[in-house]
Amino acid sequence: MATHDDPAATPPGRGAGAIAFAAHDHAGCRRAAIAEARARCAAAGLRLTPVRERVLEILLESHSALGAYDVLRRLTGEGAGPQPPIAYRALDFLVAHGFAHRIEKLNAYVACCTSGARHDPVFLICRKCRAVAELSSAPLARDLERAAARIGFDIGRTVVEAEGLCPGCRGDEAP
Amino acid sequence: MATHDDPAATPPGRGAGAIAFAAHDHAGCRRAAIAEARARCAAAGLRLTPVRERVLEILLESHSALGAYDVLRRLTGEGAGPQPPIAYRALDFLVAHGFAHRIEKLNAYVACCTSGARHDPVFLICRKCRAVAELSSAPLARDLERAAARIGFDIGRTVVEAEGLCPGCRGDEAP
DNA sequence: ATTGCAAGCGTGATAATATAACAATCGAAA
DNA sequence: TTTCGATTGTTATATTATCACGCTTGCAAT
Numbered sequence: 001m002a003t004h005d006d007p008a009a010t011p012p013g014r015g016a017g018a019i020a021f022a023a024h025d026h027a028g029c030r031r032a033a034i035a036e037a038r039a040r041c042a043a044a045g046l047r048l049t050p051v052r053e054r055v056l057e058i059l060l061e062s063h064s065a066l067g068a069y070d071v072l073r074r075l076t077g078e079g080a081g082p083q084p085p086i087a088y089r090a091l092d093f094l095v096a097h098g099f100a101h102r103i104e105k106l107n108a109y110v111a112c113c114t115s116g117a118r119h120d121p122v123f124l125i126c127r128k129c130r131a132v133a134e135l136s137s138a139p140l141a142r143d144l145e146r147a148a149a150r151i152g153f154d155i156g157r158t159v160v161e162a163e164g165l166c167p168g169c170r171g172d173e174a175p
Numbered sequence: 176m177a178t179h180d181d182p183a184a185t186p187p188g189r190g191a192g193a194i195a196f197a198a199h200d201h202a203g204c205r206r207a208a209i210a211e212a213r214a215r216c217a218a219a220g221l222r223l224t225p226v227r228e229r230v231l232e233i234l235l236e237s238h239s240a241l242g243a244y245d246v247l248r249r250l251t252g253e254g255a256g257p258q259p260p261i262a263y264r265a266l267d268f269l270v271a272h273g274f275a276h277r278i279e280k281l282n283a284y285v286a287c288c289t290s291g292a293r294h295d296p297v298f299l300i301c302r303k304c305r306a307v308a309e310l311s312s313a314p315l316a317r318d319l320e321r322a323a324a325r326i327g328f329d330i331g332r333t334v335v336e337a338e339g340l341c342p343g344c345r346g347d348e349a350p
Numbered sequence: 351a352t353t354g355c356a357a358g359c360g361t362g363a364t365a366a367t368a369t370a371a372c373a374a375t376c377g378a379a380a
Numbered sequence: 381t382t383t384c385g386a387t388t389g390t391t392a393t394a395t396t397a398t399c400a401c402g403c404t405t406g407c408a409a410t
Contacts, residue, residue: 222406242395242396243396243397244395244396259396259397259398260397260398260399263396263397263398282395282396282397
């Protein structure tokens, strides 16, 4: 449950509910995300360098979260590979510009599945397959912001991460 | 902003809104938390050993989040101190039983400010002083659970952490 | 009391995650 | 073409977290 190449199912529509947990045309997912990144970088004068694009591709291989060192290992085929800062810098760039997200609970990263720039998403993280689905947090964020404002706290960014079992991993789980 | 010893202000009431950001009788806070931990351990047949109680006291020194290694350093007065597992085991115990919380965003820990066993709190984390206030997440959690259920995701535990500026640190912040 | 045993602790080693610092290079704009 | 800032390559190191193993301790069943 995480990478699918079932070309039947739903169309490549990104931004959908929780596509990560549903069978879908994942190749379309990848293409759309890369195209979006290229377009947005061009529009905003950002440089989607080869390393950065490659790291985004690696994250897009599945909807599962990857650690920085997982990414690093895939950046190379054995032998003397690149050093950690290479991966961290690319990931920082992708996260800073909304092309990927950091999952604090896992110290890991996922490609963003929602078009458009900055947003404060909610993540549903499967404890079994590490797949990560992204929902909009707009309503939650609003409520929370109001509650915080009442006590004089000025919210910058909010992390909402729910750990649990995805539809595909329920059932085949040892208690 | 984080530790207060202003004995005037509000009463030692734990469980209040966001006591971490308000002047309050912090000594009362500490006493109440320790008393609660002792009582709940006794009732549940848990062992609040000296190390565990000492770690809880260390966390209770302020409402700021402390890293495991901060705790470790304070467990000793220089010289050959205890090794990491000592701190991690005590922290794991405290977190598992709701006497403390782990702040994922900071890889750090805070004492719990709410009586009663398990709950899924929302944390407001000041980026400047690392003080952490705890709000109830009951309404948020309900909404989120419903949204997740609609797509077949079964939520276990939810992390909600908002980073920002606490009332005390607003104003005196460089841009 | 004695034994048995599970939980907790002390210790050394090491794994996993992340950043600092600096030199070399690239690319766009003056 | 020169200059300058952004990016990359590389070495080293910091920070956070866990593993493994043996000893002690509290406690309950015999």
